[in-house]
Amino acid sequence: MDPTLISLWILRILFLVLIYLFLFAVARVLIRDLRSASRERSVELGRLIVVASPSAEPAVGSVFSLDAVTTIGRDVNNAIVVDDQFASAAHCELTFRGRAWFIEDLASTNGTLWNGQPVTGTIPLGYGDEIQLGGTRFRLERGRSR
Amino acid sequence: MTVRPAALPPIPFTGIRPRLRRRESVLIALVAIALVAGDISLSATHEIAAGGPPTLGIADPGGLAIYLAVLLGVHLAQVLAGRRTDQVLLPAVGMLGGIGLLLMERLPQDLVTQTIGGRTFGLAEIQLAWLVLALVIIGTLAIVVRSDSWLRLYKYTWAVAGIGLLILTVLFGVEVNGVRLSLRLGPITGQPSELLKVILVVFLAGYLSENRSLLIEQDTRIGPLRLPPLPYLAPMLAMWAVALLVVIVQQDLGAALLFFLVFLLLVYIATGRRSTLVIGLLLFVVGGLLLYATIAHVRTRVDIWLDPFSDPAGAGYQVIQALHAFARGGLVGTGLGAGLPVVSGRLPIPEIQTDFPFAALGEELGLAGILAILGLYLVVIERGLRIAAAAADDFRALLAAGLSLVVGVQAFIIAAGNLKLIPLTGITLPFISYGGSSLLANALVVGLLLAISDRGVESPPPPRPARRSPRRLFGRPGRGSSGGAAAGRAP
Numbered sequence: 001m002d003p004t005l006i007s008l009w010i011l012r013i014l015f016l017v018l019i020y021l022f023l024f025a026v027a028r029v030l031i032r033d034l035r036s037a038s039r040e041r042s043v044e045l046g047r048l049i050v051v052a053s054p055s056a057e058p059a060v061g062s063v064f065s066l067d068a069v070t071t072i073g074r075d076v077n078n079a080i081v082v083d084d085q086f087a088s089a090a091h092c093e094l095t096f097r098g099r100a101w102f103i104e105d106l107a108s109t110n111g112t113l114w115n116g117q118p119v120t121g122t123i124p125l126g127y128g129d130e131i132q133l134g135g136t137r138f139r140l141e142r143g144r145s146r
Numbered sequence: 147m148t149v150r151p152a153a154l155p156p157i158p159f160t161g162i163r164p165r166l167r168r169r170e171s172v173l174i175a176l177v178a179i180a181l182v183a184g185d186i187s188l189s190a191t192h193e194i195a196a197g198g199p200p201t202l203g204i205a206d207p208g209g210l211a212i213y214l215a216v217l218l219g220v221h222l223a224q225v226l227a228g229r230r231t232d233q234v235l236l237p238a239v240g241m242l243g244g245i246g247l248l249l250m251e252r253l254p255q256d257l258v259t260q261t262i263g264g265r266t267f268g269l270a271e272i273q274l275a276w277l278v279l280a281l282v283i284i285g286t287l288a289i290v291v292r293s294d295s296w297l298r299l300y301k302y303t304w305a306v307a308g309i310g311l312l313i314l315t316v317l318f319g320v321e322v323n324g325v326r327l328s329l330r331l332g333p334i335t336g337q338p339s340e341l342l343k344v345i346l347v348v349f350l351a352g353y354l355s356e357n358r359s360l361l362i363e364q365d366t367r368i369g370p371l372r373l374p375p376l377p378y379l380a381p382m383l384a385m386w387a388v389a390l391l392v393v394i395v396q397q398d399l400g401a402a403l404l405f406f407l408v409f410l411l412l413v414y415i416a417t418g419r420r421s422t423l424v425i426g427l428l429l430f431v432v433g434g435l436l437l438y439a440t441i442a443h444v445r446t447r448v449d450i451w452l453d454p455f456s457d458p459a460g461a462g463y464q465v466i467q468a469l470h471a472f473a474r475g476g477l478v479g480t481g482l483g484a485g486l487p488v489v490s491g492r493l494p495i496p497e498i499q500t501d502f503p504f505a506a507l508g509e510e511l512g513l514a515g516i517l518a519i520l521g522l523y524l525v526v527i528e529r530g531l532r533i534a535a536a537a538a539d540d541f542r543a544l545l546a547a548g549l550s551l552v553v554g555v556q557a558f559i560i561a562a563g564n565l566k567l568i569p570l571t572g573i574t575l576p577f578i579s580y581g582g583s584s585l586l587a588n589a590l591v592v593g594l595l596l597a598i599s600d601r602g603v604e605s606p607p608p609p610r611p612a613r614r615s616p617r618r619l620f621g622r623p624g625r626g627s628s629g630g631a632a633a634g635r636a637p
Contacts, residue, residue, distance in 0.1 A: 004194070005194075008187065008190050008191065008194065008481070009481070011183065011186060011187040011190060012187045012478070012479070012481035012482065012484075013478060014183050014187075015180065015183045015184040015187050015482065015511075016478060016479075016511060016512075016514050016515055016518070018176070018179055018180035018183050018184075019180050019241070019245075019515070019518045020514075020518055021176060021180070022173065022176040022177060022180055022237070022241060023518055023521050023522065023525070025172065025173055025176055026173065026234055026237070026238060026525050029169055029173075029233070029234055030234070030525070030528060033532065126355065126358045126539075126540045127537075127538065127539040127540045127543070128355060128538070128539025128540045128541055128542075139539075141538040141539055142536075142537065142538050142539065142543075
């Protein structure tokens with residue numbers, strides 16, 4: 001065999017091997033990512049971000065990490081206390097059932113709005129949706145891994 | 147294990163804190179090494195074919211150097227900007243683009259020529275220019291885009307703009323090979339359907355995220371089937387029908403198939419209903435049979451696919467030559483530059499640079515090579531779906547999933563077409579095929595994916611109130627104003 005042809009063949013195989021080396025390096029990164037994601041999962045079920053608030057409490061921009069059942073209202077026994085004169089003592093409740101969030105109005109005096117519509121019964125929420133009680137507005141976001 | 151952000155001192159006057167991207171730099175180095183090795187083997191093959199002894203040179207040192215320098219430049223720009231965007235997408239796309247560049251260097255340069263200012267540019271040079279522009283777009287979008295409200299709020303405007311673009315193409319398009327797909331603007335011709343696929347995904351993501359709860363919550367029952375509520379599906383079906391109609395008028399089957407599959411997958415992702423997939427597939431079968439019965443163009447394509455050997459020198463020529471190319475390639479291929487002899491002055495596979503790069507790579511890199519390329523597309527899809535899973539809200543999640551699927555589905559449609567698994571449709575292989583509009587549209591996709599992948603992006607604007615008018619519980623539908631005071635009484 002001609003040595004130049006053999007070395008050319010080796011060079012061609014080398015190109016393929018290098019492409020696979022790259023894929024292997026990428027696969028390692030992906031697997032590490034997946035492992036870290038599975039280790040850190042379910043730290044946070046969701047988060048509420050305050051978009052608008054007529055009073056100082058809660059402050060606009062503050063973030064609440066949510067438990068599977070989170071009550072919102074004016075009373076200090078709520079998970080999220082809203083100092084809004086148009087919010088009821090126990091105003092509404094967010095629950096995480098299975099894989100999605102639901103909101104329910106707890107017979108509040110002035111009602112709860114979901115994306116501008118009144119909440120009747122139990123309504124499934126999507127991430128990015130907004131809820132409003134009195135003049136206070138929150139946005140629901142997916143929880144972070146850390 | 148997560149990457150700790152490497153602490154670098156902030157840049158004076160701007161307050162931006164650069165952040166090292168170790169994984170990306172390692173992967174880009176691997177891309178550079180592989181592409182240089184490929185280019186050396188290409189040049190050695192050329193020299194042996196010319197009769198001389200091979201030197202270990204690089205076939206087109208200038209072109210490859212420019213490409214790698216721009217790739218590195220985009221990486222460094224992201225380091226300086228200090229955003230925490232995805233670190234795998236750019237190297238994966240860089241590898242695909244680089245393989246495409248090597249293929250264009252290897253094909254006869256006079257396949258496509260363009261003369262600008264007295265100088266004539268060949269295939270590889272034009273492709274290089276588009277690739278550089280595509281990388282710059284990726285870097286710019288990844289760094290600059292911090293808010294997605296310009297996509298989210300104007301989804302109907304985008305949809306109208308996209309459809310307008312298609313109608314313009316039908317009316318004023320330039321005919322190439324008897325099909326009106328391109329729009330000419332000065333010296334540049336482009337294919338609007340490439341841009342339309344991005345617009346379609348943006349619109350669907352916006353629409354589905356706004357109406358997701360309603361789509362899941364309610365049912366329309368027809369016999370045993372549970373369908374999503376019809377009033378909410380109507381605008382989407384209308385959008386789909388218009389896009390499909392215009393595309394069928396244009397006879398662009400590949401784009402029609404791509405739009406339909408992406409539409410189905412996104413509706414399925416948003417609602418989680420298997421019934422949508424079943425109904426979609428039924429619609430697809432019915433539509434396919436109707437088109438086969440009525441449109442001659444479709445019938446030819448399907449007949450070629452069923453039996454290309456009935457007309458080996460005419461209609462079936464392209465497909466048969468592609469099959470021969472795969473057969474010649476075997477397991478590890480003939481090597482870059484060693485396949486595809488030019489037969490009596492013409493290439494064995496017509497339109498190889500746009501429609502059949504997969505067959506060319508199958509011949510020269512073999513089964514091992516094309517499996518690696520399919521693996522690279524899988525990596526792009528995986529990253530997109532991971533970005534979607536980590537996105538803070540539904541719009542970004544659907545947008546990321548849709549964008550990565552549009553690239554992945556397109557790659558698999560054309561790869562399957564080249565392999566005669568499905569009838570051939572004339573769409574491009576993302577990042578590898580020759581062509582400006584394809585490269586730029588896919589760069590737009592990757593740039594947006596990178597921008598979404600940053601967890602620190604600006605929070606989305608308030609969703610618009612749903613279109614059906616709510617019963618007013620408050621005196622005025624205020625935005626947190628004291629308007630509630632008028633009607634509500636303080637408890």
